[in-house]
Amino acid sequence: MPNLEIHQFPCLSDNYGVLIRDASQGVVASIDAPDAKAVAAALKEKGWKLTHILTTHHHHDHTDGNLALKAETKCTIIGPRAEAARVPGIDRQVGEGDTFRFGDHEVRVFDTPGHTAGHITYWLPADGVAFAGDTLFAIGCGRVIEGNAQMMWQSLKKLMVLPKETLVYCGHEYTQANARFALTIEPENAALQTRAKEVAELRAAGKPTLPTTIGIELETNPFLRPHVAAIQQRLGMMGKPDWQIFGEIRERKNRS
Numbered sequence: 537m538p539n540l541e542i543h544q545f546p547c548l549s550d551n552y553g554v555l556i557r558d559a560s561q562g563v564v565a566s567i568d569a570p571d572a573k574a575v576a577a578a579l580k581e582k583g584w585k586l587t588h589i590l591t592t593h594h595h596h597d598h599t600d601g602n603l604a605l606k607a608e609t610k611c612t613i614i615g616p617r618a619e620a621a622r623v624p625g626i627d628r629q630v631g632e633g634d635t636f637r638f639g640d641h642e643v644r645v646f647d648t649p650g651h652t653a654g655h656i657t658y659w660l661p662a663d664g665v666a667f668a669g670d671t672l673f674a675i676g677c678g679r680v681i682e683g684n685a686q687m688m689w690q691s692l693k694k695l696m697v698l699p700k701e702t703l704v705y706c707g708h709e710y711t712q713a714n715a716r717f718a719l720t721i722e723p724e725n726a727a728l729q730t731r732a733k734e735v736a737e738l739r740a741a742g743k744p745t746l747p748t749t750i751g752i753e754l755e756t757n758p759f760l761r762p763h764v765a766a767i768q769q770r771l772g773m774m775g776k777p778d779w780q781i782f783g784e785i786r787e788r789k790n791r792s
């Protein structure tokens with residue numbers, strides 16, 4: 537199977553755009569379309585022709601570019617069935633358990649609701665890559681806007697069991713602020729301390745902190761660590777269900 541080429545670029549204030557290409561089959565997808573001009577510029581820079589948009593959720597900073605890009609390229613827009621009415625230009629609706637081909641690459645779809653009610657994640661198992669939108673961030677997770685803590689926790693659990701080396705691309709560069717918050721939840725986590733320093737250095741150099749991996753997130757992301765005794769103790773929630781502890785961490789982040 538030919539390699540999947542991946543190009544990530546910053547756009548809007550703190551979003552990432554991502555392009556993927558299977559050169560052998562002549563297909564190029566934009567993971568979400570935060571901004572048509574920025575996506576078009578990235579395509580031009582790479583010399584790639586857009587054939588698909590894979591939408592993770594309906595928020596404007598993920599779909600605002602859909603119609604302009606579709607008008608220009610006639611690309612096919614794939615997006616979440618559960619919020620299809622809110623995804624401009626959607627051609628094909630997908631949800632939990634669906635698979636489709638992107639060139640020679642298999643794409644599997646998970647429902648990962650919580651940030652929005654119909655949010656989906658795209659996983660390319662043979663390539664070891666996942667596109668998590670605003671569900672999972674590096675050292676963080678998306679705000680629970682349309683769902684509840686239990687729902688979001690169930691969504692994160694689906695990502696936590698992916699192979700540890702899975703590269704995870706996310707919708708936003710929030711990592712440095714996330715690291716600062718994470719250290720208030722688990723200050724004794726040595727892996728987190730080390731990573732917070734690495735993240736600060738990357739950002740100071742103007743470099744992205746993404747993609748991350750499932751393995752790194754399991755070690756450093758407090759939202760994925762409600763089972764850790766030191767965290768439960770700090771929150772005064774010893775032995776409480778994971779989703780409740782997750783919910784408390786999310787509440788604290790909202791207030792931070």
Ligand SMILES: [Fe+2]
Nearest residue numbers: 593595651670
């Ligand atoms: Fe969002």
